[in-house]
Amino acid sequence: GAVVSQHPSWVICKSGTSVKIECRSLDFQATTMFWYRQFPKQSLMLMATSNEGSKATYEQGVEKDKFLINHASLTLSTLTVTSAHPEDSSFYICSANEAARDARETQYFGPGTRLLVL
């Protein structure tokens, strides 16, 4: 299957700072990438859909000015958590679909980034 990487895998930061997380599709082009957040013992919650060359689409309740998403190329999307607070501490996971649209096509998940805000 296709490979998606995330960097960093772990980040600890002070409250008020900004953190950037990168999501890369390594062996395929991804016109669409998705950003999820997962709290302990809960399921994945979609935050936003990142579209190459256009603005991201945010889910209801997700602040677009706090979670900045940039999808500058077909292989890279970034999520920046601005002015992070302890309640932003979570497991952030990205995923990507291949460019070919297919009902059978699954999403390929990155390994996730664990963020801890002190």
Add this chain to the structure above:
Amino acid sequence: GQNIDQPTEMTATEGAIVQINCTYQTSGFNGLFWYQQHAGEAPTFLSYNVLDGLEEKGRFSSFLSRSKGYSYLLLKELQMKDSASYLCALKGYGQNFVFGPGTRLSVLP
């Protein structure tokens, strides 16, 4: 919107068979997917259904009935490493996925 329901926790014995159910209410979807997620790791793809019926893939099988709004994941010959969370997800027409709450499966020796 989409409303997906799964049992929160299940326990089974090594070597046994377990069925994890997923019920949903939605106006339409492209396919239903099952993922396995070990603690602290990203989900990994297990199986998917687009049409009604059973899809078999080794020790894992998944079933879908669109008319009943129901799917299940069947795990055979359970192994200790199968202890994980199992997520069903609906793939919308816009390529986005909506995940169910997940079922934590514990496999006991």
